[in-house]
Amino acid sequence: MKWSYPLFRAFGIDVRAHSSFLIFLGFIALSTAITEGLGSAIFASFLVCSVFGFVVLHELGHSATALHFGIPVKDITLLPMGGLARRGALPQEPWQEFLIAAAGPAVNFCFAVLFLVLVTPAGLIGFYSSFSLAPAQFPCYLLAINVGLLLFNLVPAFPMDGGRILRALLAVRMGYLRSTRIATRIGKVLCFFFFLYGLFNGNFVLCLIAIFVYFGASMELYAVESGAASRAQGGQSSSTQQQPAWWSQFPSEGPPHAPQPGYPHQASEESLPSRDLQDRFEELKAQGENVTAVYANGRIVAVIRQVD
Numbered sequence: 001m002k003w004s005y006p007l008f009r010a011f012g013i014d015v016r017a018h019s020s021f022l023i024f025l026g027f028i029a030l031s032t033a034i035t036e037g038l039g040s041a042i043f044a045s046f047l048v049c050s051v052f053g054f055v056v057l058h059e060l061g062h063s064a065t066a067l068h069f070g071i072p073v074k075d076i077t078l079l080p081m082g083g084l085a086r087r088g089a090l091p092q093e094p095w096q097e098f099l100i101a102a103a104g105p106a107v108n109f110c111f112a113v114l115f116l117v118l119v120t121p122a123g124l125i126g127f128y129s130s131f132s133l134a135p136a137q138f139p140c141y142l143l144a145i146n147v148g149l150l151l152f153n154l155v156p157a158f159p160m161d162g163g164r165i166l167r168a169l170l171a172v173r174m175g176y177l178r179s180t181r182i183a184t185r186i187g188k189v190l191c192f193f194f195f196l197y198g199l200f201n202g203n204f205v206l207c208l209i210a211i212f213v214y215f216g217a218s219m220e221l222y223a224v225e226s227g228a229a230s231r232a233q234g235g236q237s238s239s240t241q242q243q244p245a246w247w248s249q250f251p252s253e254g255p256p257h258a259p260q261p262g263y264p265h266q267a268s269e270e271s272l273p274s275r276d277l278q279d280r281f282e283e284l285k286a287q288g289e290n291v292t293a294v295y296a297n298g299r300i301v302a303v304i305r306q307v308d
């Protein structure tokens with residue numbers, strides 16, 4: 001990513017900090033130093049660095065799981081809104097997406113348990129009464145950061161982790177595109193309520209996150225729909241390079257050309273008007289393929305091809 005600087009490498013993945021993150025960190029430190037003094041500025045910088053340190057570990061949890069499934073991870077970049085991992089491919093099965101999405105929050109869960117063990121009664125009392133740099137309070141801050149990251153990421157607002165977990169669970173029953181549409185819809189409704197809550201409570205960071213997640217969901221849905229449309233037109237998208245063992249065709253619930261693919265790699269489904277389907281069926285049959293047409297109300301609604 002442009003304007004980003006390397007920090008370190010882990011599992012062969014470059015971890016980078018975007019210049020906007022460094023500006024954000026500098027802004028927090030400087031504004032706290034001016035208003036509340038140097039001690040508070042150091043403390044605020046410590047908190048911000050701790051949060052982003054655990055964000056990196058969270059992202060490495062996702063990335064290590066993705067690598068385990070053979071999905072390449074190019075880099076992880078720290079932005080003011082969180083970490084962004086660039087992956088070279090999509091998970092091939094819903095359960096792989098489930099595990100990759102769950103691995104990030106699982107890292108925070110493990111750290112939360114660890115710091116829960118380290119928390120002392122004195123630290124806990126101090127944590128609730130006043131913010132300070134007292135060493136006894138450190139585990140409390142780190143516990144709070146991990147519990148916060150865990151709960152925040154598990155909100156089922158696609159494309160956040162909770163939303164990806166939801167899509168993976170839905171995809172087991174209803175395919176990739178339909179589950180993405182449902183997860184996106186749920187995510188957008190949640191974003192709407194987060195935005196309103198943030199607006200009426202003066203929490204503008206929450207408003208920004210809601211906008212960020214809302215547009216993230218729109219972009220992902222667009223990418224999934226474009227990939228599905230490309231498959232429907234016989235194109236090869238990066239997610240369909242592996243020849244599926246079978247494909248089938250279902251009538252679309254949406255607009256005439258809206259496709260309903262299965263999970264990428266696992267099953268490529270297309271959506272074409274009935275007339276085109278008939279043509280495709282004849283074409284495959286003429287090629288000697290083992291195909292079966294499914295009819296409903298006298299119209300062809302599906303073509304199933306058996307591949308050995």
Ligand SMILES: [Zn+2]
Binds near residue numbers: 062105
């Ligand atoms: Zn995550």
